[in-house]
Amino acid sequence: NETITIKGKQFIILKMIGRGGSSKVYQVLDHKNQLFAVKYVNLEEADAQTVESYKNEIQHLNHLQLYSDQIIKLYDYEITNSYIYMLMECGNLDLNTWLRNRKTVTPLDRKFYWRNMLEAVHTIHSHGIIHSDLKPANFVLVNGSVKLIDFGIANTIQPDVTSIMKDSQVGTLSYMPPEAIKDTSSQPGQSRSKICTKGDVWSLGCILYCMTYGKTPFQSITNQIAKLHAIIDTSHPIEFPDISEKDLLDVLKSCLVRNPRERISLKELLDHPYLQHSP
Numbered sequence: 322n323e324t325i326t327i328k329g330k331q332f333i334i335l336k337m338i339g340r341g342g343s344s345k346v347y348q349v350l351d352h353k354n355q356l357f358a359v360k361y362v363n364l365e366e367a368d369a370q371t372v373e374s375y376k377n378e379i380q381h382l383n384h385l386q387l388y389s390d391q392i393i394k395l396y397d398y399e400i401t402n403s404y405i406y407m408l409m410e411c412g413n414l415d416l417n418t419w420l421r422n423r424k425t426v427t428p429l430d431r432k433f434y435w436r437n438m439l440e441a442v443h444t445i446h447s448h449g450i451i452h453s454d455l456k457p458a459n460f461v462l463v464n465g466s467v468k469l470i471d472f473g474i475a476n477t478i479q480p481d482v483t484s485i486m487k488d489s490q491v492g493t494l495s496y497m498p499p500e501a502i503k504d505t506s507s508q509p510g511q512s513r514s515k516i517c518t519k520g521d522v523w524s525l526g527c528i529l530y531c532m533t534y535g536k537t538p539f540q541s542i543t544n545q546i547a548k549l550h551a552i553i554d555t556s557h558p559i560e561f562p563d564i565s566e567k568d569l570l571d572v573l574k575s576c577l578v579r580n581p582r583e584r585i586s587l588k589e590l591l592d593h594p595y596l597q598h599s600p
C-alpha cells in the first residue's frame with residue numbers, strides 16, 4: 322500500500338475520496354488504525370495567487386477549529402513549494418451524495434442537519450468569511466452530524482473533466498444567489514465580489530429546499546442560461562408545495578427572497594421557531 326508522510330508521521334492510503342485538477346483527497350489510516358482524510362494539493366502548476374489562497378484557507382480553517390464542532394477538524398498540515406498536505410477529520414459521506422441517494426429526508430434529520438449547517442456558516446461569517454459558493458458537496462456527514470469542509474477561499478483548481486469531481490458539484494449554478502448573477506460591481510475578469518452574507522443564506526435555503534422537496538428550486542430548468550434568468554427573474558415564481566411543517570415552509574420562503582436586503586439573516590434563522598422545538 323502507498324503511504325503518505327506528514328510531519329514525520331506515516332499514513333497508509335486506503336482509497337481516493339475525490340479529486341480536482343491538482344488536488345486529491347484520500348482516506349488514510351495512521352499507525353493506530355485511526356481513520357483520517359488527507360487533502361493533497363500539487364503546487365507545481367499553481368501561480369502565487371493560488372498558493373496564497375490555499376495558505377489563507379488553511380490559516381482560517383486552523384483558527385476556526387476552536388469555535389465550532391461543525392467545522393471539519395484540521396489536525397496538521399505540511400506546506401512546501403511543491404505540495405500541501407492537510408490531515409483532516411474523515412467523514413462518512415458528503416451531503417451531495419447523501420441527498421442523491423436518499424431523496425427523502427426525515428424531518429428530524431433535516432432539522433438537525435439544518436442546525437449544523439447554520440452553526441458552521443454563522444461561525445465563518447462571524448470571522449469575516451463569506452463562502453459565496455455553498456452547495457451540498459461542501460458539507461460532510463461525520464458520525465451523524467454535518468460539518469463544513471471548506472470556506473470557498475482556496476481557488477477550486479479547475480478539475481479535469483475526467484476527474485470524479487462531478488461529485489463535488491464544481492460549477493453548479495443551482496445554489497447561486499440572484500445578486501451574484503446580477504453583480505454588476507465586479508469588472509469583467511475580476512473574481513465576483515463576495516458581496517454579502519445574505520448570498521450564503523440563499524444557497525443554504527436551496528440546500529434546505531432540496532432536503533424538503535427532493536430537488537433544487539430551479540432544477541427543472543436544464544438550460545443553464547434559462548436557469549440563470551429564472552434565478553434573477555422576480556416574475557418567475559419559486560414553487561413551495563404545501564407541507565405540514567409550517568415553520569419549515571416559512572424558513573424556505575424567507576431564505577429564497579431574491580432581494581438580499583429583504584432576505585432573512587443568518588442570526589434570524591438561528592432564532593427561527595423552526596429550530597426552537599423538535600418535530
Ligand SMILES: CN1CCC(Oc2ccc(-c3[nH]nc4cccc(OCC5CCCCC5)c34)cc2)CC1
Nearest residue numbers: 338339358409410411412413414415418458488489
Ligand atoms: C462519492 N463518494 C465520495 C467519498 C465518500 O464521501 C466522502 C467521504 C469523506 C469526505 C471527507 N471527509 N473529510 C474531508 C476533508 C476534506 C475533503 C473531503 O471530501 C472532499 C470531496 C470528496 C468528493 C465528494 C465531495 C467532497 C472530506 C468527503 C466525502 C462517499 C461518497
